[in-house]
Every structure is written in C-alpha cells, then in structure tokens.
Amino acid sequence: MRKRIAYRNIAEEAGISISTVSRVISNPEDSSHAMRTRVIDAVFSLGGDPADYGLVPQSEGRVIIFNVPSPSNPFYLPIIEAARKRAESGGYILLENESDLSSSSSMDRFLSMLITTKAAGTIIANAMTSEGIARIGRAVPAVMCSESAEGSDVPYVIIDNAGAAYSAVRYLLSSGRRRIAMLNGPSSYMYSGDRYSGYRKALLEAVSAEAGVFRLHRVAYGSRYGLCCREKAS
Amino acid sequence: MKKFTYQELSRATGISIATISRVFNTPDIVAPGTRGKVIDAIVSMGLDPAAYGLLPDPADRLIIFNVPTLRNQFYSPIIEAARKIAESRGYILLINEADFSSAGVDQFLLLLSRMKACGTIIANAMTKESLQRISASLPVVTCCEAVPDSGVPFVSVDDEAAAYNAVRYIVSLGHRRIAMINGPMSFKYARNRLEGYKRVLEEEGIRYRSDYIAEIGSDMDFEVAGAAVMHMLNLAEPPDAFFCISDMLASAAIHAAIRRGCRVPEDISVVGFDNISISEMMNPSITTIKQPVAQLGALAAEMVIRMIEDKDEPLRSTYLGTELIIRESTRK
Numbered sequence: 001m002r003k004r005i006a007y008r009n010i011a012e013e014a015g016i017s018i019s020t021v022s023r024v025i026s027n028p029e030d031s032s033h034a035m036r037t038r039v040i041d042a043v044f045s046l047g048g049d050p051a052d053y054g055l056v057p058q059s060e061g062r063v064i065i066f067n068v069p070s071p072s073n074p075f076y077l078p079i080i081e082a083a084r085k086r087a088e089s090g091g092y093i094l095l096e097n098e099s100d101l102s103s104s105s106s107m108d109r110f111l112s113m114l115i116t117t118k119a120a121g122t123i124i125a126n127a128m129t130s131e132g133i134a135r136i137g138r139a140v141p142a143v144m145c146s147e148s149a150e151g152s153d154v155p156y157v158i159i160d161n162a163g164a165a166y167s168a169v170r171y172l173l174s175s176g177r178r179r180i181a182m183l184n185g186p187s188s189y190m191y192s193g194d195r196y197s198g199y200r201k202a203l204l205e206a207v208s209a210e211a212g213v214f215r216l217h218r219v220a221y222g223s224r225y226g227l228c229c230r231e232k233a234s
Numbered sequence: 235m236k237k238f239t240y241q242e243l244s245r246a247t248g249i250s251i252a253t254i255s256r257v258f259n260t261p262d263i264v265a266p267g268t269r270g271k272v273i274d275a276i277v278s279m280g281l282d283p284a285a286y287g288l289l290p291d292p293a294d295r296l297i298i299f300n301v302p303t304l305r306n307q308f309y310s311p312i313i314e315a316a317r318k319i320a321e322s323r324g325y326i327l328l329i330n331e332a333d334f335s336s337a338g339v340d341q342f343l344l345l346l347s348r349m350k351a352c353g354t355i356i357a358n359a360m361t362k363e364s365l366q367r368i369s370a371s372l373p374v375v376t377c378c379e380a381v382p383d384s385g386v387p388f389v390s391v392d393d394e395a396a397a398y399n400a401v402r403y404i405v406s407l408g409h410r411r412i413a414m415i416n417g418p419m420s421f422k423y424a425r426n427r428l429e430g431y432k433r434v435l436e437e438e439g440i441r442y443r444s445d446y447i448a449e450i451g452s453d454m455d456f457e458v459a460g461a462a463v464m465h466m467l468n469l470a471e472p473p474d475a476f477f478c479i480s481d482m483l484a485s486a487a488i489h490a491a492i493r494r495g496c497r498v499p500e501d502i503s504v505v506g507f508d509n510i511s512i513s514e515m516m517n518p519s520i521t522t523i524k525q526p527v528a529q530l531g532a533l534a535a536e537m538v539i540r541m542i543e544d545k546d547e548p549l550r551s552t553y554l555g556t557e558l559i560i561r562e563s564t565r566k
Binding site: 040041044047049050051063065070071072074077078080081084093095096097098109112113115116117138 | 263266296298303304305307310311313314317321326328329330331340343344345348349367370371511
C-alpha cells in the first residue's frame with residue numbers, strides 16, 4: 001500500500017533538485033516550511049506517506065479526542081466544531097468519539113482507544129463520577145466540558161447553570177406566570193441539580209409554594225409531549 | 235466462568251501474577267504489549283478474550299468517519315449506526331469534521347496516516363481525483379454521497395426519486411409556483427434532487443424559474459436560508475410552496491413565511507428533507523422525506539469493514555429508498 005518513492009521522482013514532482021529533496025528529508029527542521037510543504041505534497045501526489053520520510057514533525061498532527069455521551073444531543077455539535085477549530089490552530093487534530101463511559105467495558109474500550117491512538121488529551125462532555133474521570137485523567141490530560149465531576153480536581157469549563165435557570169424563571173415570573181413547571185434532565189448530570197437550584201431559588205423568592213418538578217430520565221421529545229399535554233401548567 | 239488460573243497464564247506468558255491481575259482489573263495502566271500477550275495466551279487455550287472483558291487490541295482497528303460539518307444533525311443517527319456496527323466487530327470509529335471543497339484532501343490523508351486508520355467512510359461531496367487519491371492509500375466507502383465512476387463503493391439514496399416524490403406531492407395539493415431551497419451543487423444529492431424537481435415541472439408543464447431556486451451552504455445557515463425565502467416571497471410573483479433539501483432549511487422557510495405574514499400551510503406549503511428531530515418539534519410540524527439513516531450508517535460500516543478484512547472482495551454499491559412523511563406544513 002505505501003510505496004518507497006525515488007528522490008528523483010519527488011524532485012520532479014515538486015519542481016526542485018534531487019539534492020534539495022535529500023536535504024529536506026535528512027534535516028526537515030532546518031528546511032523552510034515552504035520547501036518542506038512542497039516535498040510533502042509531492043510525496044502525497046505520488047501515493048506515498050510523508051511520515052515514512054520523517055517529514056512530519058512530532059508536534060504536528062497530534063490528536064485530541066472529544067467524547068460525547070451516546071446517543072448524542074445536538075447541543076454538543078457547535079461546541080465540538082469550535083473546539084476543533086481551536087485545536088487546529090494549535091496544530092492538533094480533534095476527533096469525536098461517542099461513548100457513554102458508564103459501564104466498565106465502555107471505559108476500558110475508551111481508555112484503550114486513547115492509548116492506541118496516542119491521544120495527546122481528551123475533552124469529556126459526559127456526566128462523570130470523580131473516580132471515572134480520575135481514571136481517564138491518569139491516562140491522558142483530560143478536561144470536562146459543560147459538566148463537572150463532584151469531588152474531582154479535573155479542570156472543567158461550564159456555564160453558570162444555576163444563574164441561567166434563575167434568570168429564565170425570573171423572566172417567566174416577571175411576565176406574571178406563577179405555576180411554573182420544570183422539565184429537567186437526568187439527575188446524574190451536574191447541570192440538572194444546578195438548574196433546579198436556580199429554578200427553586202427564583203420561585204421561593206416570588207411565591208411561597210413550590211411548583212411541581214417532573215424528573216425525566218431522557219430528554220426525548222416524543223414521549224414527553226404526551227405528558228405535557230395532560231398536565232397543564234401556566 | 236473462568237476456565238484458567240492466573241498461575242497458568244503467568245506460566246504461559248512469563249508475566250508475573252500481579253501484572254496479570256492488573257490486565258484484568260486495572261487495564262488502563264498495563265502496556266498494550268503485555269495485554270496482547272495475555273490475550274494470545276487465552277486464545278491459545280481455545281477461549282474468547284472478549285468473554286473475560288479483554289477486547290482485542292484496538293491497534294490497526296480504527297475507522298475514521300468524515301463529515302463535511304458537524305452542525306447538520308442529519309449525520310448523527312448515521313454515525314451512531316455505523317459506530318454500533320464497528321464496535322460489534324471490534325473496531326473503533328472516530329469522527330472527523332473536514333470540508334474538502336476548500337482545503338482539499340492532503341490534511342485528511344495526513345490525519346489518516348497519523349492515526350494509522352485502517353479504513354474510512356466519507357460523507358462529503360468529493361471529486362473523482364480526491365476520492366481516488368484516498369482509495370490508493372486505504373479502504374474507503376462513501377456514504378450518502380457517491381462518485382460512481384471513481385470505483386469507490388458507496389451506499390446512498392435515490393435522491394432524484396425522493397425529490398420527485400416530494401414535488402409530485404406538492405403539485406397534488408394544487409401548487410404550481412414551487413420554489414426549491416437547495417444545497418451546494420458540488421454535492422451529488424443537490425444535483426440529483428434538482429433533477430427530480432425539474433422532472434415534475436416538465437411533466438406538469440410548469441415553467442422552470444431560476445429565481446425560484448436558492449443554493450444554501452452545507453452548514454445550513456438558518457439566517458441565510460430565511461433571507462433567501464424572504465427574497466422570493468417579495469417577488470412580484472412569489473412562490474406558494476417551498477421544497478427544501480433539509481428540515482433545517484424548511485424551519486427557516488416556515489419562520490420567514492410567518493414573519494412575512496403568511497400562514498403555513500394555508501398560504502404557503504413547506505416540505506423538508508431528512509426527518510431530523512426538528513421536523514417533529516416545529517410548529518407546524520414539517521412534511522418531510524425520511525431517509526433510511528440507520529441503514530446508511532450500518533451498511534457503510536459493514537462495507538468498509540469487509541474491504542478492510544478482505545481486500546479482494548468486490549463490493550456492490552447500494553441506492554436505498556426513502557419515504558414521504560406527511561405532517562402539518564403542507565396544505566390539506
């Protein structure tokens with residue numbers, strides 16, 4: 001599948017001299033980026049792999065794995081896209097994996113994949129226990145995105161869920177609504193508890209009694225639509 | 235369930251019992267080579283490593299699924315179906331997002347080689363040359379898109395027939411001023427769906443109008459689509475039906491029509507494509523073409539795995555059928 005290509009052919013393809021090809025291949029760091037690119041492109045065009053010629057510097061093309069739970073929520077899609085763009089500008093490849101990481105076999109598979117792909121790091125969007133994320137963090141640098149793990153010191157990036165929920169419910173209250181129901185996500189997620197706190201805080205400030213909370217296990221539109229039709233909130 | 239002792243394994247592999255225990259209990263700190271030796275020993279005892287929680291070494295079993303954009307939810311169930319098949323056969327499936335129309339495939343080839351991928355599934359619009367460059371390096375199949383004369387196997391849908399059915403339905407409701415909100419013409423689906431649309435117009439003696447056609451980018455930008463629809467609704471002779479090649483564009487069309495003061499479906503009918511979740515959630519819910527997403531993903535994965543495992547086996551490409559789902563966005 002990967003042929004050994006003569007320097008003569010590379011030189012011809014790249015439009016440079018054989019001695020230049022030889023120089024670039026023996027000392028890629030000393031060659032200009034432009035010259036290295038020409039040789040790399042020529043090798044590709046001839047069906048070869050630049051890695052065989054030592055032309056790909058170690059720091060380039062390292063991979064970061066972004067993991068989302070399965071099945072995945074479209075919410076993550078623009079987040080992954082933004083992460084990928086930033087990774088690329090730093091010289092990294094970002095690939096997406098979907099794994100629920102909730103069973104020991106899926107964790108094993110995930111860790112083993114991180115090792116095999118020599119991942120430089122990973123971003124985890126799942127709800128995790130502190131043991132789970134610690135296991136991952138021991139294998140590669142890991143950060144959590146839009147979730148955090150209680151009791152863990154793995155770094156994370158999240159929004160102020162409580163504050164956001166509080167603002168949303170305050171807004172509903174400000175338009176005169178009083179019987180405000182909450183359709184929440186699974187309690188395994190930190191966001192779920194935090195948004196409930198925000199909701200509750202806004203309500204307690206405005207009314208004396210709590211409205212009903214429907215706890216859902218999956219944010220699945222079809223099945224819950226029926227529930228909403230039957231229960232009337234204001 | 236165990237039919238061996240750690241002692242036996244230790245003797246067979248020369249690895250200490252403590253390490254063998256770690257292979258089973260804390261595999262994340264064991265070197266792949268060590269685990270491989272234990273797996274080999276178990277296999278030579280006639281037993282299945284997977285039964286003991288030891289998967290085959292995932293090295294050399296990576297498939298990369300490439301999509302042009304992650305923003306289109308249409309790909310999600312396809313990827314999920316592909317992943318399930320890949321996993322059941324001991325492969326890892328990772329998703330890459332790259333648009334080859336501007337950057338070309340060099341970066342992608344580099345990625346495949348860096349990751350030592352053993353196969354790839356591509357959902358992008360491809361030129362014959364790009365696809366052939368990739369197929370010279372490793373097993374590749376295309377999914378949704380197809381370049382039949384490239385020799386690369388594909389699983390796709392009959393886009394022309396799907397569009398024909400959708401527009402036929404629109405005509406059957408009494409519409410004759412039918413616009414099409416299409417995707418980029420670099421995509422086979424866009425070209426073929428336009429053909430289906432045109433075929434109905436011809437059969438019905440409806441004049442084809444280029445000002446009734448819009449081409450939106452593959453990221454399905456909501457505002458751009460809405461602006462295109464608004465522009466058409468401001469024409470001296472505005473359309474009274476929109477055939478959109480994605481439910482995302484159909485949602486934008488419905489929004490624009492309502493903002494313009496039109497009622498959907500009473501004044502304007504809208505048909506989408508793909509049957510993604512928004513088609514049910516939108517109010518009015520969107521009449522759409524359901525794509526066999528699970529089969530698209532599963533077949534693509536099966537095909538590429540077959541190519542990986544048996545390089546000489548010739549594969550038959552497939553065109554799958556689609557289904558019109560009638561909902562609230564079309565006139566009764």
